[in-house]
Amino acid sequence: MRRDTSVELCASCHSGPYPTYEEWLDSGPAHGAADCLKCHDQHTSELTFETSTGTCGQCHDTHVEQVQGTLHGEEGVECSDCHMTQRPADFINGTPAKTGHSFSLSDQELDCQSCHDRPLSKHDALGEMSYACLSCHGDIHELKLELVNRDVYPLDNSVPLCAQCHNERYTAWKQGTHGSFDDPEAQCAECHDPHDPVISGFATLPSIPQREEAEPTPIIPLIMVIVVAEVLVFAVYILRRQSSV
Structure with missing residues (x-):
């Protein structure tokens, strides 16, 4: 059989x-x-x-x-x-x-934070669920740092990865106006937490304060001021004409 x-x-x-x-x-x-x-x-x-x-x-x-x-x-x-x-x-x-x-492994189904209790601050702008994590870590098997052009770097070499988005700060670091420029082996992750980018408990990207909108000028009082001003100007004009006669 x-x-x-x-x-x-x-x-x-x-x-x-x-x-x-x-x-x-x-x-x-x-x-x-x-x-x-x-x-x-x-x-x-x-x-x-x-x-x-x-x-x-x-x-x-x-x-x-x-x-x-x-x-x-x-x-x-x-x-x-x-x-x-x-x-x-x-x-x-x-x-x-x-x-x-x-x-x-869809971005909607894979949730890295179901195991990793590392909530993202600021970097959550990269996406939701696993999309934000894979924006930096690239391949899920090796978990190495991966750039947009697919160049791969080890986890202890974070400078190229951070530089592709934070290029102004990278340029400032190269010019000696940001961080420890005299240490060629310095890494961004030595000062910044890549998941919650802070330094000594202070946010490096503070929230922009909301601009308080000025209260609109009431229309009726403004019109009254204009009318009174015009009446005064006209009265002065009449008085001058009468005094010149």
């Missing part, structure tokens, strides 16, 4: 309101080339390796190596913690569940 291990067999159950199969189809050609048994045991549905990182590492070994050299790797963050966003089904509104098998 021939054993059926096809993806279509799994799809007969893992679809519909829990669309694991449909999400897998949307995950791209790389995942489409692998069947369900590449990652799951056919009887228990458990992962073929003890962790999701070990399972993903069968194919994505380069990314796994990159993560292992970061704080994420040291803290034991798994691939599924970021790549498999899940959401329960909403049967009342007819919204299917999200099982995480599209493995996508």
Whole structure:
């Protein structure tokens, strides 16, 4: 008897309101080339390796190596913690569940602050959710600093990254009018917290005070002043004519 291990067999159950199969189809050609048994045991549905990182590492070994050299790797963050966003089904509104098998990383779904309690001040202008974080950290696997032109720098070399936005301060630093210009190895992060850019508890980018609008001059009193002035001028004119007669 021939054993059926096809993806279509799994799809007969893992679809519909829990669309694991449909999400897998949307995950791209790389995942489409692998069947369900590449990652799951056919009887228990458990992962073929003890962790999701070990399972993903069968194919994505380069990314796994990159993560292992970061704080994420040291803290034991798994691939599924970021790549498999899940959401329960909403049967009342007819919204299917999200099982995480599209493995996508959209800015709306990935929220770095769900793990990192580092609220952004000032730099929240870069975007919402993970978009602000990835504006500086670039690739989520290596977490290195990445410029707009895709040049990559290590975390301990923040000057080029800061300079691409704060070019006036960078120029002032090079000219010796901002910070420790006599130290060629000085870094912006030595004085400024990159998440909350302050120096000794004082904001380096203070809020601009709102301009108080002047109260409008009342129209009626202004008209009365003009009328009185015109009457006085006319009276002076009449008196001068009478005195000259």
